[in-house]
Amino acid sequence: MAPSLTKDSVSPGTPGSERTFFGQPRGLATLFMTEMWERFSYYGMRALLPLYLVAPGGLHLNAATATAIYSVYVSLVYLLAMPGGWFGDRVWGPRKTVAVAGVVIMLGHLTLALPSSGTFYAGLGLVAIGSGLLKANISTMVGHLYDGPDDPRRDGGFTVFYMGINLGAFAAPLVIGTIGESVDWHLGFALAALGMALGLAQFLIGSRHLAPRSSVVPTPLSAEEKVSTLRKAAIWAGIAVVFYAIVGFSGHYTLNWILVPLTLLGVIIPTMVLVRIKRDKNLDRVEQSKMSAYIWFFVAAAVFWMIYDQGGSTLAIFADSSAENSVFGWSFPVSWYQSVNPVLIMALAPVFAWFWLALNRRGKEPSTIVKFASGLVLVGASFFLFLAPLSIAEGGHKAAAMWLVAIYFVQTVGELLLSPVGLSVTTKMAPAKYASQMMGVWFLAVTAGDATTGLLSIAGVGLNGMNVVALEATLAVVAGVAVWMYRNRVKQLMGGVH
Numbered sequence: 001m002a003p004s005l006t007k008d009s010v011s012p013g014t015p016g017s018e019r020t021f022f023g024q025p026r027g028l029a030t031l032f033m034t035e036m037w038e039r040f041s042y043y044g045m046r047a048l049l050p051l052y053l054v055a056p057g058g059l060h061l062n063a064a065t066a067t068a069i070y071s072v073y074v075s076l077v078y079l080l081a082m083p084g085g086w087f088g089d090r091v092w093g094p095r096k097t098v099a100v101a102g103v104v105i106m107l108g109h110l111t112l113a114l115p116s117s118g119t120f121y122a123g124l125g126l127v128a129i130g131s132g133l134l135k136a137n138i139s140t141m142v143g144h145l146y147d148g149p150d151d152p153r154r155d156g157g158f159t160v161f162y163m164g165i166n167l168g169a170f171a172a173p174l175v176i177g178t179i180g181e182s183v184d185w186h187l188g189f190a191l192a193a194l195g196m197a198l199g200l201a202q203f204l205i206g207s208r209h210l211a212p213r214s215s216v217v218p219t220p221l222s223a224e225e226k227v228s229t230l231r232k233a234a235i236w237a238g239i240a241v242v243f244y245a246i247v248g249f250s251g252h253y254t255l256n257w258i259l260v261p262l263t264l265l266g267v268i269i270p271t272m273v274l275v276r277i278k279r280d281k282n283l284d285r286v287e288q289s290k291m292s293a294y295i296w297f298f299v300a301a302a303v304f305w306m307i308y309d310q311g312g313s314t315l316a317i318f319a320d321s322s323a324e325n326s327v328f329g330w331s332f333p334v335s336w337y338q339s340v341n342p343v344l345i346m347a348l349a350p351v352f353a354w355f356w357l358a359l360n361r362r363g364k365e366p367s368t369i370v371k372f373a374s375g376l377v378l379v380g381a382s383f384f385l386f387l388a389p390l391s392i393a394e395g396g397h398k399a400a401a402m403w404l405v406a407i408y409f410v411q412t413v414g415e416l417l418l419s420p421v422g423l424s425v426t427t428k429m430a431p432a433k434y435a436s437q438m439m440g441v442w443f444l445a446v447t448a449g450d451a452t453t454g455l456l457s458i459a460g461v462g463l464n465g466m467n468v469v470a471l472e473a474t475l476a477v478v479a480g481v482a483v484w485m486y487r488n489r490v491k492q493l494m495g496g497v498h
Contacts, residue, residue, distance in 0.1 A: 024157045025145040030206030032164040035138055037199025038102070039168030041109055041192040042131060043342075044176025047335035049073070049124075050316045052185050059117055063317050063464065064457045068259050070313040071454035073124050075266040079447040080132025082273075082440035088137040090221050094144070095207060095214040097137045102200035104130030109193035113186045121258070123189075136440060144211035162349075168195075169342035177335025259458055266451025270444035274298065277434055277441070287431040289492075294429045296483060298445050300376055301422055303479045305449030307379045307472055308411055312338060313453075314463045315386070315404060322393035325401055340405055344412040352416050368425050369491060373484035375418030380476030382410040383469050390466050 021029040052058035053066035061069075088097040108126030111119050142161050146154045172195070180188020221229065247253045277283075278291050319325060320334045359365040366374070385407050389399030422442060430438035453463070461468055 021160075024153055024160060025209075027145050027206070027209040027211065028142065028157055028160060030203060030209050031138060031142055031145075032161055033206070034098070034102075034199045034203040035161060036164040036168040037195050037202065038105065038131075038134060038138075039165050040172045040176075041105060041168075041195035041199070042127070042172075043169040043338065044172030044180075044195065045109060045112065045127065045189060045192040046070075046074075046312055047173040047177045047316075047338040048180040048185065048188050050313045051181065051320055051334055054317055054320065055185070058185055059120070064460060064462065065255070066317060067310075067313045067463055068263070068454045068457035069124075069255075071309070071450045071457060072259055072262045072266070073128060074309055074312075075447045075450035075454065076125075076128040076262065077131045077135070078443040078450070079266055079269060080128060081135040081443045082132075082437070084132040084134065085136035085140075085437075085440050087133060088140060089218050091217065093215050093217040094137040094140045095210060097133050098141070099200070099203065099207075101130045101133035101137070102196060102203060104133065106130075106193050106196040106200060109189055109196060112189035113193060115186050135443070139439075141210060141214045144214050163346065166342040166346050170339050170346070173333075173335040173338040177333050177338070181333040181335055256458060259454065263451045263454040263458060266447045266454065270298075270302075270441075270448040273441055273444060277431065280431075280433070282433060283431050290429040291431065293491075294425070296486075297372060297422060297425060298441075298448075300372055300479055300483050301418065301442075301445035302448040302452070303476055304376055304379050304414070304418055305446045306452050307383055307449075307476055308415065309446070309450050310453060310463065311341065311408060311411060315407065318389070318393070318399075318464050319401075319404055322399060323389065323401060323404060324398035327401055337404055337408065340408040341412050341415075344409060345416070348412065348416055367487065367491070368421050369483060369487040371417045371421045373480045373487070375414040375421075376476050376480030376483065378410055378414030378417065380473045380478075380480065382407045382414065383473035383476070385410060386469050386473075387466055390464065390469060394466070 020026060021032070050066050050070050053061050053069055054063060059066075084097070084101070088094040091097075092100065104126055108123045108128075108130055111123030111126060114120075114123070139158075139161075142158060143154075146157065172192075176188045176191045176195075179191055244253070244257070247257055274291075274295060278288070278295070283291065316334060316337060319337055323334075325332055325334055325336075356365055385403070389403040392399040392403075422445075423439075426438050426442040434441075456468075457463060463469070463472075
């Protein structure tokens with residue numbers, strides 16, 4: 001059923017005060033639908049990506065290369081969220097940045113739909129750039145709909161918005177995955193372009209309901225800064241063009257000339273950002289202490305995402321080759337596994353919210369550190385569970401689909417313990433000077449985790465080998481136990497943050 005719009009009494013002057021969307025400002029409907037369709041296009045393409053890379057009718061790459069490409073792509077999406085936020089703050093404003101992002105994403109999916117391996121990587125690059133531009137700015141515009149952080153509707157609005165993300169992520173593999181796997185790969189990518197086109201149209205038509213300040217550039221570049229920025233961009237672009245021209249014309253070019261630098265950047269840039277903030281002499285003693293504690297959370301999150309995001313690569317490739325993808329005799333496309341997580345999120349998130357509230361009333365809610373540690377232990381447990389279907393496959397049999405569903409279930413519970421808490425603690429522990437940048441820093445934990453997976457794949461490590469899976473599982477569990485053991489020390493560094 002389509003969400004209904006009703007008259008509601010809200011304070012005059014609030015954006016969208018005439019009509020509401022589930023009791024929220026009318027503009028939330030525009031952003032909800034835009035994000036839902038964008039996530040539909042993104043997760044649909046992502047569900048197809050590793051399968052297309054290894055398929056005989058696709059690029060027919062080996063599993064290690066496919067995992068490396070997938071990991072680099074996902075790490076880039078999150079890495080580019082920081083410059084995406086910078087464009088919204090300093091160049092175009094959030095509204096224009098999101099509109100441009102929608103166009104870039106749509107063009108990227110259309111490029112992927114072309115039956116050419118040469119254009120395929122360009123399409124991936126365009127989708128990554130567009131997603132980075134959109135990711136930070138659309139959430140900012142949700143915040144603009146409310147009368148500051150104390151608006152009682154604010155938390156509920158972000159909850160509704162988050163449901164749009166999961167609705168798009170749930171439907172995408174069922175539609176795009178089915179068409180891509182069963183009919184034609186490139187038609188699947190074209191459907192992703194159609195999804196983004198619908199989201200873009202919805203955004204442009206409904207933008208009149210957004211807050212006026214979504215069109216404002218908060219801190220525009222001065223004329224001198226524009227010249228300096230363009231000059232630096234031109235220099236770096238020129239260096240890249242000359243370098244790759246030399247490599248190409250010398251006959252030494254391989255895909256690794258692209259993959260290795262990007263994966264290294266995915267590890268180096270997050271490290272540099274954290275070091276720069278930590279060494280900032282303008283931070284007072286309390287802020288320095290909080291940043292020391294935050295680094296623990298950041299590293300823990302990077303380990304978590306390194307394993308978690310293999311649900312779309314290592315697990316998907318395993319399911320494609322070694323799982324019995326059927327339930328009660330009914331077969332389904334491999335890409336459908338990617339719908340398990342979002343449907344579990346939608347089912348379990350309200351349960352977790354109720355559970356934490358009930359424990360809090362009794363004074364028994366676990367601390368942030370305990371939740372984080374538990375999330376790490378669970379994602380490690382999911383890979384210990386992965387050893388069972390791997391063992392079945394090594395014995396020459398097909399592993400049952402429910403093994404994979406169980407792995408995704410454990411990972412989702414771990415995500416609900418770690419991810420919302422991570423977002424919350426990032427805003428609470430951010431130094432005042434970096435308040436607007438710290439959400440981008442949190443996304444860099446995903447970048448670091450996926451880039452590490454990419455580096456391992458490029459190095460030829462078989463990520464679906466039992467020894468490697470057991471090692472990753474052990475690493476996550478040990479990291480979780482270490483965070484728990486040092487919880488008192490970390491709690492001291494956190495100061496007054498709970």
